[in-house]
Amino acid sequence: GQNIDQPTEMTATEGAIVQINCTYQTSGFNGLFWYQQHAGEAPTFLSYNVLDGLEEKGRFSSFLSRSKGYSYLLLKELQMKDSASYLCAVTDSNYQLIWGAGTKLIIKP
Amino acid sequence: NAGVTQTPKFRILKIGQSMTLQCTQDMNHNYMYWYRQDPGMGLKLIYYSVGAGITDKGEVPNGYNVSRSTTEDFPLRLELAAPSQTSVYFCASRGTSEAETQYFGPGTRLLVL
Numbered sequence: 685g686q687n688i689d690q691p692t693e694m695t696a697t698e699g700a701i702v703q704i705n706c707t708y709q710t711s712g713f714n715g716l717f718w719y720q721q722h723a724g725e726a727p728t729f730l731s732y733n734v735l736d737g738l739e740e741k742g743r744f745s746s747f748l749s750r751s752k753g754y755s756y757l758l759l760k761e762l763q764m765k766d767s768a769s770y771l772c773a774v775t776d777s778n779y780q781l782i783w784g785a786g787t788k789l790i791i792k793p
Numbered sequence: 794n795a796g797v798t799q800t801p802k803f804r805i806l807k808i809g810q811s812m813t814l815q816c817t818q819d820m821n822h823n824y825m826y827w828y829r830q831d832p833g834m835g836l837k838l839i840y841y842s843v844g845a846g847i848t849d850k851g852e853v854p855n856g857y858n859v860s861r862s863t864t865e866d867f868p869l870r871l872e873l874a875a876p877s878q879t880s881v882y883f884c885a886s887r888g889t890s891e892a893e894t895q896y897f898g899p900g901t902r903l904l905v906l
């Protein structure tokens with residue numbers, strides 16, 4: 685079957701760095717997305733990785749290792765507004781997105 | 794551009810009632826999707842469409858129907874609502890490339906009592 689694993693919840697301190705991990709087992713791989721979802725709102729796009737390595741976008745970076753079926757999202761200089769759920773999603777061999785359950789990130793002052 | 798719009802924002806249905814969730818996008822996207830999201834869970838694909846006149850089932854299609862008569866509109870029909878269909882429903886669209894992000898509507902919160 686297809687499976688994406690993320691921690692259910694993480695807590696971090698304002699101004700710190702946090703790494704959210706995602707491991708996947710899917711039928712084929714055609715890219716991995718990270719989305720941010722604030723409570724009661726729709727998911728919004730953060731990053732896309734299809735090749736191994738690190739993609740950096742301001743305070744957010746995303747890393748992919750296809751051989752290990754592993755990705756992480758790194759958030760630096762955490763702000764209170766970063767409190768949200770972070771969803772990992774993989775495009776499978778049928779070009780459908782398979783979604784993880786999301787990681788709820790709680791930022792404390 | 795309004796992006797992806799959904800109506801209604803919130804609805805309460807009685808068991809056995811029917812309703813249509815509306816979804817419209819103005820980005821000329823061929824691909825459109827309907828998801829449901831239960832509390833603390835990821836998104837589950839209900840139906841999707843790769844263009845006008847073409848629809849296909851996703852992971853959890855039972856109890857739902859869709860149509861795609863135009864590029865812009867992708868309504869989701871619930872027949873004989875059941876409490877298990879209580880959820881938040883998101884419509885999304887994307888362009889041609891699978892590397893492109895999906896753009897989501899604001900969601901419809903449905904409660905079936």
